Amino acid sequence: MSALSFSSFRRVGWISLPLAVGIAIVLFWLVVTFLAPVMSSYDPIDMVGRRLQAPSWQHWLGTDALGRDVLSRTLHGARHSLPIAVIVVALSVAIGALLGAISGFIGGLGGAAIMRLVDVTLSFPPMLLAMAVAASLGPGLENAAIAMVIVWWPVYARLMRAQVLEVREREHVEAAIAAGASRPRVLLKHILPLCWTPVLISATMDLGQVILLAASLSFIGLGAAPPTPEWGSMISDGAAQFYSWWVALGPGLAILTIVLGFNFVGDGLHDYFDPKSK
């Protein structure tokens, strides 16, 4: 098999190059998330130097308008963004997959009602809806997270429904029914296990998107409250100090790399699981 495989990307061992790079980036940020206090030399909230210092050996990424170390704040920012992204995506997948699977398998009026709710939610621009929900709940990262789950679950509901609709028509499902399996059992053992691949790939990609959305909400003041070192609010601080370019550089690079990393992983997983691309 492997002798016949072609790929548009170079491969590192048994995985493709983008997947390897993506995994490396994501692993780096995971380590940062756990070890931020050890890795950074300053407290992220303390004023540790003169204000708006350019990058130097004492402050690699300079200091912000309040004299706080930008590098330390950037590293600590991962401790907010990553867990939020994981929680939001996990909750969205759980809610969306459950409702989507029910809608696809049972159908009928209930299934149609779920899908209309999905349609209504998806008809709003995600940013606008997230802003509206977050604003009505009040600022704070928890509320921003709730807003993002509300925006995101319909994506998975639709994906899961489409998968279930396709898989439930396969012959092994009919064979299972002919063998006397009950409907819940058919759904759990013979349909759902075949539905997860696209959901998993989509979830990986969405981790990056959720980090971006969370930062956007914080940027406009609907997410993390100061002085929390959150990337979006840090970029907002930097925008106020336009000529001190380094203030926004750290969080900007952080967001750029982690979104890229998750996209690489998602793309790589897609190629890895798709038999046609091997």
Next chain:
Amino acid sequence: MRQEPLFSVQDLRVSFGRHGHQFEAVRGINLHVDHGEVLGIVGESGSGKSVGMLAALGLQAKTAQVRGSAKFRGRELVGMPRRELRTLRGSRIGMIFQDPLSSLNPVMTVGAQIAETILLHNSAVSKKAALDRAVELLALVAISQPDRRIHQFPHEFSGGMRQRVMIAMAVANDPDLLIADEPTTALDVTVQAQIMDVLGDLKKRLNLGLILITHDLGVLAGHADRVAVVYSGEVVEQAGIDDLFERPSHPYTRGLIASIPDMSEEKDRLFSIEGAPPPLGRLPGGCAFHPRCPQVQPICRTAAPVLRTYEGHSASCHFADIPAEGAA
């Protein structure tokens, strides 16, 4: 009165569509099969042979309406509650599907799938015992190294091996009746013969009633005891296998027999029955077969023939070589 057969179908009708636009795919089928007996059901694609048998087990599409009667050991299956039907399917009645490639769950090991069928119907059996039984079953259908093979996934099996696995699953709970829906269609000819041998062997060992649904009359020769020929949702001829091959009474049956390629004869063209089966809902008047019949007469276009039976051989053709009921 004779004893009630193991499985009997009486005037079974399956129709699709809503009121006013109903299409009958199965138009009153009568069949029966007993322990240790092999009934072959033969017919073209779309003749209703599969739909009818599936509907008898409550496996019809949601849009289908089923009427008539299908009795299994005296119990009426048509209209039986789903929960009750489920206890019969897979335990008392086994089912084998056409395509072994897609009929197995690709993400479960073969052993787990066989064990599942056992556990579904015997909650008292332990998982370990079910797996041990799976090994026995794989050995029963002549799969080598069954203790190793149960840990493999369906994609690691060849087509014929997968069909053996399907058969093992179907007989996992010692059923009384086995319905095989085109069990050999997706397989090549040598493997077909092996699978037929496995089925015949199981029938003898387990003394089960076997219904073989196929479009290939040749597959039934040497394996079936009785054959029902289905055309356009009706049984047009039913007889013992030898009787049917020696004295086919319906022109359709004669056409099917002539279509079996004969290796001893040199022919430029293979025989085929002219035309195609009529579409649902646009059945011709009179005899459904008349537009394709080589011996068509004026009466065939106007009057539908009645099924006449003589010494266990029945056929519905105006010109069948069977005396009318009164004359018998």
